[in-house]
Amino acid sequence: MARNKYDIDEALDSEFNIKHLKRLGTYISPFRKDMAITILLMLTSSALGMLVPIFFMKIIDDFIPNKNIAGIVGVCFLLLVINIINMINLRLKVNITAKLGQNIIHQIRSDIFTHLQELPFSYYDDRPHGKIQVRVVNYVNSLSDLLSNGIVNTITDLFSLFFIVGFMLSIDIRLTGICMIGLPVLMALIFFIKRKQRVAWQIQSNKSSNLNAYIAESINGIRVTQSFVRERENIQIFNNLSKSYSTSWMNAVRYNFMLWPAIDNIATLTTAAIYVLGVSWITNGVAGITTGVLIAFTSYIGRFWAPINTLASFYNSLLTAMSYLERIFETIDEEVTVKDNEGATEMPPIVGDVEFRDVTFSYEDGVPILNGVSFHVKPGETYAIVGPTGAGKSTIINLISRFYNLDSGELFIDGIDINSVTIKSLRKQMGVMLQDSFIFSGTIMDNIRYGNMEASNEEVVAAAKTVCAHDFIMGLENGYDTEVNERGSRLSAGQRQLISFARALLADPKILILDEATSSIDTETEILLQEGLAKLLAGRTSFIIAHRLSTIKNSDKIMYVDGGQIIELGNHDELMALEGKYYDLYMSQYDFLR
Structure with a gap:
């Protein structure tokens, strides 16, 4: 990644790698029981749904000509039962897949965040923080629909497709052959757009990363922006980045939208061909072709192309997800260069x-x-x-x-x-107070205790008194329980330094490191602070x-x-x-x- 640049795309020239999908499978594996239950529920609904055209064929070709009212009523009752079962199964499926998808998302996000905690300073020195953040939040979120519904629906529709083809063949082999004519055309189209579609989504992820990086940088530097009246220039930069993002998005979805119209057109053409030939065969008395058969078969045609459309949507989602998975796994695989050596001891x-x-x-x-x-x-x-x-x-x-x-x-x-x-x-x-006095959102008590989570309230107060922070803290509306914003924006630079100083001292370190510890403290406070430091530094290497x-x-x-x-x-x-x-x-x- 480029060093601290929001306007340079990240380089990732790797080809489509099936290992990424296998790796994603390791996150899905712990939930295979829930996934199996969901697939079983959907297959049950799919199998029951396959009976509906058969029932209508029976009504048209048998019950209506023979005026079998009892048979018609019985079939209607069975259809009602099937609908109720399908509704229950669908409700269970939605609940299970939503929970399943979010559990997987949580684990992926946890792994990437955990790894970020271990990466050395050099990793953050070289990267805009917005480009790191977008991987933890946006990219992982983009996998949500794929994991929640895409995989389950795809497996279910694959089995459904086999069921449908079986029923179609059982009704009429000739009509089934006509229906299959459009598949080679569809496969050729998928093969044609595959690489272009993946590259387009890679570009889109880059533009999303750039935009997020600039937003993060602009928010962090808003005081400088307004101080130097740079709002107009920043808005122009933002609009350019946003326009690049919009253009890349439109280019990427253009490839996505090529599939479903093609499927609809192929489905329409094959259905029209079956109607024309079917009616012609009925008129000419071709053996095995009846009105009920034609109606049942055309019903299966819609069911045949619906799962193919779902599979195409899954394919689109998969290619989109791959551009994000590559970035996510790239971050998780980032080498931890500063780590414990083999055989390291306490x-x-x-x-x-x-x-x-x-x-x-x-x-x-x-x-x-x-x-x-x-x-x-x-x-x-x-x-x-x-x-x-x-x-x-x-x-x-x-x-x-x-x-x-x-x-x-x-x-x-x-x-x-x-x-x-x-x-x-x-x-x-060690007790370390770096030049950047970082304050976390939360109470002042929690911020000071960050250096020693086992410290009592009395020890926190004692540390604050040593660095002369106690008086200004008690002057706040809630004293040590006062909530401060991220980066301590409610506090002055000097107050933030004093809190950071107390945090470092509370750890009771044997080696104390102070980087510009008093740079933002006024002269009067500095004199008081020197008295506390003299006591604190005694017996410590500093x-x-x-x-x-x-x-x-x-x-x-x-x-x-x-x-x-x-x-x-x-x-x-x-x-x-x-x-x-x-x-x-x-x-x-x-x-x-x-």
Whole structure:
């Protein structure tokens, strides 16, 4: 997939693969009992329905000429019973298939979402989030009708077709042969449009993905859009994407709509031929052809083409679903590049010794972000990381939590290579506050407890007090039970950071990682926060990224990172005496503030 582009189609050049259908079968398999019951119900209804033309033939050719009223009444009673049975079966079928389809949809969606939880940061770095979301929601939803009704109806209609052909042959072989003449024409048409139809639906899924990606991006950036008065330009982009979606949709359904008119035309022509020949044969006294036979047979002709029409609709749905299944399974099959190595063990309780040994890392091949980085942090020390934008500061702390794999070199915690332990046991012992202070929809209490679901209300409040968030929280309408919107839109940037900070602290980590933790906090709150931090950081190994240098003056060590390497390393006084990069950076801020 293209990197963060809503206007570039996703590449998927694979041919039609029957393995996708077999794989879909594994989701259906657990529900085969319900499916078998449904098919049995529908086959029962179909078999009973096959008797209706025979009954009418009997009435026309036997009961009416012989004035057998009792026979006619008996047949009508049987027809009533058949209708009641069919109504009951249909009601049961609708209930079972609806539940069956939604259970399968739930399992597919659960599998794709579960896999998304395991995929590394690099997967999300390279993809518009809207294009990921459309696979979990829209593409999976598109399978609903196929799974709820399509498969059951198709199996039922296949059996019904055999029943119908059997009854038709039992009535008259000659008329049956005439009815079958149209099938080769239909098969040729299906073969002709198959590939074009699949490609058309692949294109349509791409345009749907692009549109969804832009909608998601626009909603997330609506404040920037309105601030820079970009509404008109955004609407134009949206309309272009929407028009592409509409055009691709019309092109795709055009192929879908080619089948059923063809079937109707073939059915009409064969039916007309049977009427013409049938009436001619009755007039000329051809053996075996009566008015009742012709009426019964023409009734079966409608029943013969109806399941073929259903099968054609299923074929259309199947080709449409294939374009979505390919995307769904592509996501589920996406390789988890950051995962537990074979034989990985649980990380013992962390003391806090961290060592980088000649670490090299790049997000893209040939573009190194870190190049031979080495340093050693002793337990309980606080390391601050400073440097220009893009120097690799956030990359260093991301590697400590093993959000990415190293290109080369080694990273040890307490003398243990982090590649040799399980990821969950490693991250559970770390507290991370990333630069993006993400707030989930829910209460403030739940957002803080996200870092430690076992924490009591008192522990949550204590963490909030430590980071000076308690006072503003209690000033909200419901205090800690105040509901906040997705991404914390009701809160200021500083308030969101304080809540995220409390969340990280509540986890009681042995290694604490703060990425621009105080960038949106006012100076007065920052002074109070420093007091709480001094107590919190005691006895913990901490890494702090900060552009506001006043917040890191008391760090044990300060690393100045630039060009993927550590340029300077020492405490504040040492680096100031060096009068190098850190000195220039500090003095520029000092002069600015003065």
